Amino acid sequence: MFKVIVFVTVAAVAYFLFRPATYTVASSFRLQIRSNTVSNITGLAAQLGFSMPATDATQTPAFYVDLLRSREILGAAVLHRYPSSDLPSGATEDLMQALGVRGATPGIRRERAMDKLSDVMTVVASPRTGVIALSVTLHDPVLAQAVTEQLIDEVNTFNLQSRKSQAGAERRFVAQRLEELKDSLRGAEDRLQGFLTRNRDYRNSPELSFQQQRLSRDVQMQQDMVSSLAQSYEQAKIEEVRDTPVITVIDQPDRPVQRDSRGILKKGILAIMLGGVLGLGIAFFREGLARDGRRGSTELQEFSELRREALDELRFRRRRSKAG
Numbered sequence: 001m002f003k004v005i006v007f008v009t010v011a012a013v014a015y016f017l018f019r020p021a022t023y024t025v026a027s028s029f030r031l032q033i034r035s036n037t038v039s040n041i042t043g044l045a046a047q048l049g050f051s052m053p054a055t056d057a058t059q060t061p062a063f064y065v066d067l068l069r070s071r072e073i074l075g076a077a078v079l080h081r082y083p084s085s086d087l088p089s090g091a092t093e094d095l096m097q098a099l100g101v102r103g104a105t106p107g108i109r110r111e112r113a114m115d116k117l118s119d120v121m122t123v124v125a126s127p128r129t130g131v132i133a134l135s136v137t138l139h140d141p142v143l144a145q146a147v148t149e150q151l152i153d154e155v156n157t158f159n160l161q162s163r164k165s166q167a168g169a170e171r172r173f174v175a176q177r178l179e180e181l182k183d184s185l186r187g188a189e190d191r192l193q194g195f196l197t198r199n200r201d202y203r204n205s206p207e208l209s210f211q212q213q214r215l216s217r218d219v220q221m222q223q224d225m226v227s228s229l230a231q232s233y234e235q236a237k238i239e240e241v242r243d244t245p246v247i248t249v250i251d252q253p254d255r256p257v258q259r260d261s262r263g264i265l266k267k268g269i270l271a272i273m274l275g276g277v278l279g280l281g282i283a284f285f286r287e288g289l290a291r292d293g294r295r296g297s298t299e300l301q302e303f304s305e306l307r308r309e310a311l312d313e314l315r316f317r318r319r320r321s322k323a324g
Contacts, residue, residue: 020139021259021260022137022138022139022259022260023137023138023139023140023141023144023254023256023259023260024135024136024137024144024260025135025136025137025141025144025253025254025255025256026133026134026135026145026150026249026251026253027133027134027148027152027249027252028131028132028133028134028249028250028251029131029132029152029155029247029248029249029250029251030077030129030130030131030132030247030248031059031061031064031130031132031159031247031248032248032251034246046067048114054243059131061125061126061127061131062131064123064125064132064155065123065124065125065132066130066150067155067158068121068123068134068155068200069118069121069123071114072158073151073154073155073158074114074117074118075110075114076149076154077095077117077150077151077154078094078095078096078113078114078117079094079095079110079112080095080150081092081093081094082094082095082098082143082146082147082150083142083146083219084098084140084142084143084145084146085140085142085143087230088139095113095117095147096109096110096112096113098143099113099116099117100142101113101116102213112129117147117150120136120137121134121135121136121139121151122134122135122136122137134148134152135148136148136151137260140254140256141256141259144256144305145253145256146257147256148253149253152247152253155247156246156247159246159247160246163239163242164239164241164242165241165248166239166241167236167237167239168236168240169230170236170239171233171236171237171240172233174195174229174233174236175233176228178226178229178230178233181222181225181226181229182226184220184222185222185223185226186221188215188218188222189219191215191218192212192215192216192218193202195211195212195215196212199212210319251276
């Protein structure tokens with residue numbers, strides 16, 4: 001048992017000592033607060049009788065955890081070319097080559113590289129602050145830094161494209177409603193103009209005064225809605241063409257100055273515990289074999305004695321039969 005514990009401990013410690021060093025690059029970012037375009041349009045849509053979601057699911061921290069592990073981001077990241085410590089200055093290679101991924105076809109290599117990249121990534125979102133923490137652990141510090149930077153760039157590119165697409169849909173929706181409201185405003189203004197033309201002295205009549213106030217309120221309401229939609233329309237046009245970053249990097253993905261801790265002491269203790277369990281198992285197994293062996297030898301000895309007694313009895317009966 002003692003030999004087993006020593007062997008397992010030495011083997012485990014040797015494995016972790018000679019295993020290639022790893023380097024972890026950590027970064028964090030948060031989403032920039034969007035303009036109030038969505039809230040304006042949501043409020044206007046409610047006034048117009050349309051139902052629109054009050055919140056944008058793509059603006060939650062949990063969305064970015066799933067986004068970073070999506071095929072959209074991982075697929076683009078593995079095809080990007082990166083520098084590394086093993087390459088000459090200015091040379092680059094894609095992540096499939098950098099990670100040494102093998103496969104019969106480019107598609108298989110790409111899938112395996114995506115799985116491997118997902119395994120070396122850690123993504124955690126804080127629901128309280130909305131900060132997304134990203135870390136990448138690789139055997140090359142230069143490569144780890146470049147991959148982390150590229151992942152953040154891919155997220156920002158995705159957000160820009162998504163925001164532009166959403167802003168384009170909002171612009172088209174607002175443009176259609178703006179034309180409809182302009183027609184409604186012109187109709188309300190025409191009704192008010194016709195009333196004033198027919199009733200130049202409406203102030204002396206309570207009934208006519210009430211009709212004039214109602215028509216004026218209708219015109220004012222239509223004007224307010226047209227003004228709000230016009231502002232939202234201009235804001236949506238700006239959002240559709242803007243190319244400024246939509247995430248703010250809090251912790252830059254700096255190159256690590258030292259390798260990750262190997263944790264030899266903790267892993268050595270675990271190896272000793274594992275060796276003890278294996279040693280006990282082997283000791284119990286060997287004891288069982290020995291017990292079975294002793295039981296088997298006793299039974300064999302009894303069988304031999306019975307066989308010998310039986311043969312002696314047969315010989316005795318044969319001699320008696322011959323003598324008789």
